[in-house]
Amino acid sequence: MSVLEVRDLTVEYRQRGGARLRAVDGLSFTLQEGQTLALVGESGSGKSTVVRALGQLVKLTAGEILLDGRPAARHGPALRAYRHRVQMIFQDPFASLNPMHTVAHHLRRPLQLRQRHLHGAALDAATADLLRSVNLTPPHEIAAKHPHELSGGQRQRVAIARALATDPDVLLADEPVSMLDVSIRLEILNLLDRLKKDRNLALLYVTHDLATARHFSSEIVVMYRGEIVERGPSDEVILHPSHPYTQILSGAAPDPTASRAALAAARAMRQSARAARAAEQREADLGTGCRFRIRCPFATDICRRHPEDMGVSPGHQARCWLYATANGSGAVLPLARPDE
Amino acid sequence: MSSVTGVVQIDPRVADAGTQRLGGRLREIFRSRRLLAGVCIVAVFAGVGIVGPFLVQNANALSNHDWASPSLSHLLGTNEIGQDVFAQLVVSTRASLEIGAGAGLIATAISILIGISGGYAGGIVDEALSLLTNVVLVIPTLPLVILVLAYVKSNSLLPLILIIALTSWAASARVLRAQTLSVRNREYVLAARASGERAFRIILVEILPNELPVIVSNLIFAMIFAILTQAGLAFIGLGDPTMLTWGNMLNIAYNDEALSFGAWWWFIPPGACIALLGMGLALINFGLDEVLNPRLRVYRPGKSR
């Protein structure tokens, strides 16, 4: 059952000199109860903006957010109710907790916001429950601590507990583990996964790490420069990346199982495919047309027209002319996949 | 103890730290010698200001022993009309402290209100408040105060305190605005917004405590500034001449040519008091910096993004 639906989400920022930067352009997706959707992209792709827009921390320029099928409120008590149901977990465990306050403070406030008459012993018990649900024990000792007395992993657990305090239906996790030590990342992701299943939450997992995106989500959405360039079931997208950008992302990840010879060959291929000025050109303004065409090894003239979403296989789409069929868009292109 | 189950255990040693916290913290705070020295100096002045006037002789009483040098009956001698200088000094302490504290507190309060609101609100509110701040910042304080005092004739300290406060809040407000701009984008503030907290609570509970070190520092500077300004004003003859303040004492001593009479006991002590109190407050400021700085540093282990 779909809990949160996003339609044509567009967010623009005004920059110095009056120019407008479209950080998110016409995004649409759905979050399902009990499922994880992974939003994958580099920095500059707009993924953090998406999270902030869904958390109503930035204004939408266009498009709508539907909670349980009804448009999300933008002001007043209805907005507060929305916030209780849609909670966020931030990236930086060091910055998401106020250094001046104890863990108990961080948890009590949202608990009280949700249930106004919670005081005293009942409040303490509820706080302890929250801490136990994220495996922070003994709860009473942890509640008295300040953030700087906790490790990164512990802080992130507190952040998760805080998000759960208002009993939400949707969790928006913005790169929740990328600033944590490697060996505890999986623990935290497993925790999120378990909480999602136990409480039947809809989880949006934003990350730049394809591997964890694949293993912890049922659906993956790949963003590039504000738009979705590929989407589909996780295994499908990872094992058969269709959009050239996804292929680059997938090839860029370190592959410990490959032999030395294979790695050297892959590297040689990349060197020759890469123009020396490519990195700088990325910043250029492109106007209309496919935003990826400057970096795309398969770009042709038709790419000057903005591509639509093309089906690759059931449930799997890519926004690329390479998958156009004769009747789909009028352009006839070889259906061969760009990978070997 | 095996942690393979994934349950995070707390090191029992750390648990005891809480009980030792209060005593340890006080000791930690006063580890800074500067802070200790500053607090002592200001405490002495505060003590003198509060109880002093009850313990000394009448500061306004005239006597026949004018120009007397320090003796047992007049610890700092007498002035031109036989008033006891020491008594005057003690009574002036109270007035100067009142002005310093009063004007300092009011100025800081205004700067908090304007600086933090502007910084948090953003947009046109911020622009407007910034404009106000900049204008007040640029207006030359002393001539303005002189002008206002020329019109206001009152016997109480209040107008003086108000005027000094109203002309000295701007610099502090700018600093607080800048700090607020940075703090408001921190993720814990965003998290509070995402939880549905109202703006007022966010400012009070999340933002203000993090700016406390700057606010305290600004407060102390404002106090020093107020004391010095008032002393300066009194010295050039503005303000109520009948009121006993250090600046007034200096003014009268100057007018009565105490210097040529060699009556050092009349004009050195008030000046020394001004300087000493200023120094004490400044020492507190530097000392607090020393103490608070390690705590201000956000703990980051070796890894970064």
Add this chain to the structure above:
Amino acid sequence: MTAGDLVLRAEHVCVEYAGPRPTRAVRDVTVELRRGEVLGIAGESGCGKSTLAYALTRMLRSPAELTGGSITYFPDGGTPVDLMTLDSESLRGYRWNKVSMVFQSAMNALNPVTSLGRQFDDIFEAHRPDMGRAARHHRARELLEMVGIDPARIRGFAHELSGGMRQRVMIAMALALQPEVVIMDEPTTALDVVVQREILDEIERLREELGFSVIFITHDLSLLLEISDRLAVMYAGEIIEYAPSERVGSAPAHPYTLGLLRSFPDLRGARRELRGVPGTPPDLRDDFGGCPFGPRCSYAFGPCHSVPPVLRPVQARRRGAEADRWTAACHLHDPRRRPDGPPAELGGAAPGTATPDDAIGAETAGGER
């Protein structure tokens, strides 16, 4: 890319941060770097790897100080130099000329208020005083071109560049005086995976062209498996495994290394149960009663809690001289304490199956790509 003779050796290095209870950040670490080799140092936050890097270039600042050990530099065709004995003049000749460093975040290492050209100038003025202005300018442009940045940017400033480009500038600066060793401290951590790949390719290309050795420090073990020849895994200030990279990925010797490897889910492999390493590293101010990893180790047995393990050659890796170049600090590999050898996933033989050597051979030959 074959490794030759030694170029840098650090022996029994100990670094302490002074304080009421000193933090022993580096504990009796011995590493060797061979000419033309890439040595990876892997570890998480607080393991001491950055401290070690600073020690190797003698850039430690109080309260950190080197409390033991020696660092020897072997110039090509010259006499070995003990870095501890160098005075500041000779140290300057060593730093940047022979050994240079690429720091962790280029945003902080590049001066924001001076142009890039000026910063290159600083390097040349300090180390090549007889280089004329025109020569310096020319060389700076050359360096920028070498790392793939438009030389016209020499007049620009750091904030005009993207993260990846700034890191390239850092690399250019590190290579400015053609050093023999470049130490890179998490050079790609703050960058996107695609940019990271570009930077790594760049480093590899430059290495092939100029022939310097690299010490690559990072927490990303999967990255090191790809790019390094040998790697050292650090935990709680000690090196707990020292192995050839090509094979440590399939069967690591130390349980921590195994845990670390498992923390990187395989992108294209089958789905499996994912777990990291629960628990937290020990406080570096303490003395460890036994193995520092003991409390978190799922393979811990008797001696692990009382006897500190030392680096010893790992059994069953007999491939000529490689045998004694794979060491691990773990009692599981001590035949006196554990005669049966370590468990299968740590390199031991599973009863009745082929020896690990056969298994390794099969994996590298029939890899997915």
